[in-house]
Every structure is written in structure tokens, then in C-alpha cells.
Amino acid sequence: MSKIANVFTRRSLVFPTSALLLQGQYRGGGTSPTSRAVVEALVETLGVAATQNGLRSSSDAAACAVAFKTLARHLIETGAVRAMDREIRAHPRQVSEEEIGASDLRNLLRQHGIELSIETAEELVSVPAERKRKAAAYWMARGGLTTMFGTVVDFFRTRARELPKGPFIVAQYCQDSGCSNVERCNQLRTVLDTMLLIIAMNSAACVAGCLPCCGIAAAMGVTVALLRLEINSVCS
Numbered sequence: 001m002s003k004i005a006n007v008f009t010r011r012s013l014v015f016p017t018s019a020l021l022l023q024g025q026y027r028g029g030g031t032s033p034t035s036r037a038v039v040e041a042l043v044e045t046l047g048v049a050a051t052q053n054g055l056r057s058s059s060d061a062a063a064c065a066v067a068f069k070t071l072a073r074h075l076i077e078t079g080a081v082r083a084m085d086r087e088i089r090a091h092p093r094q095v096s097e098e099e100i101g102a103s104d105l106r107n108l109l110r111q112h113g114i115e116l117s118i119e120t121a122e123e124l125v126s127v128p129a130e131r132k133r134k135a136a137a138y139w140m141a142r143g144g145l146t147t148m149f150g151t152v153v154d155f156f157r158t159r160a161r162e163l164p165k166g167p168f169i170v171a172q173y174c175q176d177s178g179c180s181n182v183e184r185c186n187q188l189r190t191v192l193d194t195m196l197l198i199i200a201m202n203s204a205a206c207v208a209g210c211l212p213c214c215g216i217a218a219a220m221g222v223t224v225a226l227l228r229l230e231i232n233s234v235c236s
Contacts, residue, residue, distance in 0.1 A: 018183050035074060039215040040072040043112050043222045054233060058163045064226070065156035071219055072149035080212060082199060085144040089137050096133035097202040099123055107202070109219045116225060118170040121224055124224065135193035145198075148191055152223070155188065159230065185235035192227055195220045 031032045042048040045067040049062075049211050055061045088095050100108075103120035199220045205213035 009074050024091070029167060036215060038071055038074045039219050042067045042219050046222045046226045047112050047114055050109075050222060050229065054226070054229040055159055055163060058160045059165055061156050061160035065153050066162060068149070068223065069153045070147070072153065074215070076146055077147075078212075080216060081145045081149075084201070084216075085140065087195065088145075088197070089140055092133050092137065093129075095201050096129045096136065096197055098197070098204055100196075100200045100203050103154065104203065105199070105221065108218060109225055110198075112218065112222055114222065114225050120228075123176065124192075124228070127196055131154060132197040135190040138187075138190050139194055145194075148194060150225070151191060155227075156231070166195055180207065181235075185231070188227070188235065189229045192224060195224045 045063050049055050049064060056062070072081075102118060102125050105121045105125055106116050106118065139145060142148075199217050202210070202213040202217040202220070206217055
């Protein structure tokens with residue numbers, strides 16, 4: 001079992017049904033093994049920005065866009081995105097009710113050099129199940145996690161364009177899609193809520209023995225840590 005699994009508290013030997021189903025899909029031949037190198041490259045790139053309290057330069061943001069796009073393509077090609085989409089659509093309430101403890105989230109990020117305060121961790125994991133379910137449903141109705149991951153890449157790319165010129169302006173970010181500031185910020189928050197759901201379902205499956213799920217939980221955890229900083233700064 002991956003050493004990442006060891007950061008999760010073993011509160012029970014009875015795992016959520018969706019975690020076992022996700023693990024079964026990986027073992028059933030519907031997916032290919034995820035690359036540890038791809039996951040670690042994403043974790044390292046986004047982790048640097050997260051530990052320095054956000055993106056500081058255009059090159060930082062551009063590197064994050066490339067790293068996340070590479071990870072997203074990898075998860076699509078290996079079938080991981082298809083497996084997660086299937087579970088979210090088939091068991092929306094079960095998946096949204098899965099939780100990761102604040103200490104587990106902190107341990108997961110600490111393993112990658114990111115210190116998250118207990119207050120911030122508790123704020124993230126306290127997102128109500130119904131809010132996570134609605135956030136995931138939003139993306140499932142728009143093409144699934146592939147579409148959501150594309151939104152994250154677009155966000156980093158926009159940050160790369162804006163950082164050299166000064167403070168990020170949400171209004172400029174909205175010009176391409178024609179959305180309002182409020183609409184775009186609300187959409188970005190659904191990204192955070194859905195990623196928290198992905199972390200919870202994959203961390204539970206990780207402890208149940210799903211090795212690919214361990215890497216996905218770590219990658220999404222680091223992404224959430226950085227996106228939270230960025231979204232708070234551009235949507236405040």
C-alpha cells in the first residue's frame with residue numbers, strides 16, 4: 001500500500017460503498033495505472049506556489065497551467081476521470097457525504113511540504129454534503145470532471161496573462177466567456193467544493209487499497225490548497 005495511505009486516520013475498517021466501487025473499477029480493467037511521476041510533478045509545481053502563499057509571477061501561473069493540464073490529460077487517458085464521473089453520477093448522495101478529516105487533510109498536504117492551519121483545514125472539510133453534491137452536479141451536467149479540469153487550466157492561464165500587469169482583475173477574466181464577476185467566482189467555488197468531494201472519495205478508496213486513488217487525493221489536495229488562496233484573492 002502506498003505510504004500516502006498512511007496519512008489517513010483509520011477510523012473504521014468499514015469503508016464507504018462508493019470507495020469500494022471506485023476501487024473495484026480500477027481493478028476491473030476499466031483504468032490504467034496512474035503515473036507517479038505525473039502526479040509528483042503536479043504536486044511539486046503547485047506545492048511551491050501554495051507554500052509561498054500564492055502565485056507570484058506569470059511564469060508561476062504558466063507552470064501550474066501546464067502541470068495541471070498534463071495531470072488532467074493523464075487522468076483522462078488512464079480512465080480515472082471516467083471512473084470518478086461514473087461514481088459521482090451513479091451515487092451522488094453517497095459520494096457527497098464522504099468526508100476527510102481536517103487532520104487527514106493537513107497530513108496529506110504536509111507530506112508534500114504544505115502546512116495548512118487547523119482553522120483553514122476545518123473550514124475546507126466543513127463544506128456541507130448538499131453543497132458538494134450540487135457543485136458536482138453542476139459539472140456533471142456540463143461534461144463532467146473533464147470540463148471542470150479545463151476550467152482550472154483556463155484559470156491558471158488567465159493568471160499568467162494578468163500577473164505581469166499588476167493585480168488580477170476578475171472582470172477581465174470574465175471577458176472571454178461573457179460571465180459576470182459573481183458568476184465566475186461562484187463557478188470557481190464549485191470547483192473547490194467538487195475537488196473536496198474528489199479528495200474525500202479517493203482518500204477513502206486509498207485506505208481501502210486503491211493505489212491510484214492515493215495519488216489523485218494528493219494531487220487534488222495540493223490543487224485545493226493553491227486554488228483557495230487564489231480564489232480568495234480574486235473574489236474577495
